Ligand code: SAM
């Protein structure tokens with residue numbers, strides 16, 4: 001039997017798709033890149049912006065002829081397109097066999113077992129896994145950001161237990177993973193719903209104990225939930241990488257208030273300062289939305305100024321997209337699409353310059369790279385600070401730590417040449 005999985009959206013979707021693929025392989029199934037060959041097609045969707053939703057709906061629609069020619073093909077749609085209540089998806093896409101809520105990999109597997117009687121477990125998952133693996137540690141989000149549909153689709157926060165997560169990380173390490181990224185929409189709120197209320201710092205300490213694991217990352221952090229304990233854990237624990245994903249969304253208090261983000265620009269500034277004081281050399285990534293309802297030129301200028309002053313390593317910028325059912329969708333979407341496009345370009349240009357300057361600061365220095373895969377004839381990996389590095393070498397470097405001297409640096413990636421071989425995990429940029 002053959003399966004095909006198509007994924008868009010965040011790392012959580014990627015993690016769910018990996019898990020689905022592993023479980024299907026455990027049933028003896030094989031992946032195929034060709035939808036026409038697949039017995040089971042899974043589409044893992046995203047609706048964070050209208051453009052993502054359009055892409056997901058277009059992709060589902062493109063499968064209609066396949067179902068007509070080969071009715072035995074099963075089509076399953078999961079991810080954030082699928083809400084709690086029926087939103088007319090069954091009517092729009094009657095040829096889809098099953099709609100599953102975000103992250104419902106169990107639902108997918110029980111469907112596969114029920115539909116294909118022979119699809120009983122054949123082996124426990126022993127296949128190799130990616131060197132750098134995503135591990136969801138919690139689902140959902142209890143915040144109320146007014147623009148966000150994800151919290152509506154994924155529901156309230158539910159944390160997995162420390163023991164369950166540590167056991168999964170051990171098994172991943174046994175199968176070749178060397179780095180894990182602990183995932184949550186709001187990962188720094190981890191654990192408050194569990195007995196004894198362990199927090200993200202406790203989780204980092206527990207995962208740090210796993211032998212054979214070299215690096216730990218976590219994302220995405222909400223600025224209001226980032227505690228000193230977490231910053232301290234990043235500073236103290238060797239395996240925890242010095243990198244924070246800390247979405248600010250806007251640089252003006254009025255916009256932050258309309259977004260219901262729960263902090264002010266000054267509070268965000270002092271959080272960044274605390275991180276930089278406690279974890280020198282930490283890299284910082286952020287998310288920004290431009291063209292939010294009511295955003296004036298002055299409000300945007302405040303965002304631009306904050307980005308210029310903070311000098312993030314990475315900025316993900318999105319044009320505001322009204323999402324049905326969210327409080328912001330009731331506000332007039334009063335920034336013209338062309339204006340949103342212009343604002344987005346201004347942020348991209350600024351960030352392109354800043355990231356180039358930051359990365360060029362590493363030129364000539366030697367960085368420690370965990371090599372993830374071969375890509376277009378080069379080895380591809382990342383530094384502890386999450387910078388993408390490529391280098392050429394005839395030996396197999398997958399899953400190893402390489403010391404690479406940077407010879408070229410651009411805004412999104414760097415290139416280098418292999419230096420002395422690394423003796424093992426350690427510090428470095
Ligand atoms: N939980 C994270 C946080 O607190 O920001 C991120 C979750 S959201 C799935 C990922 C990013 O998509 C957000 O940081 C935001 O910048 C962007 N985003 C979410 N809703 C959006 C909307 N309606 N329009 C444009 N961008 C949006």
Ligand code: SF4
Nearest residue numbers: 141143145148151185
């Ligand atoms: Fe959405 Fe806000 Fe929760 Fe992030 S913190 S998932 S933007 S509601």
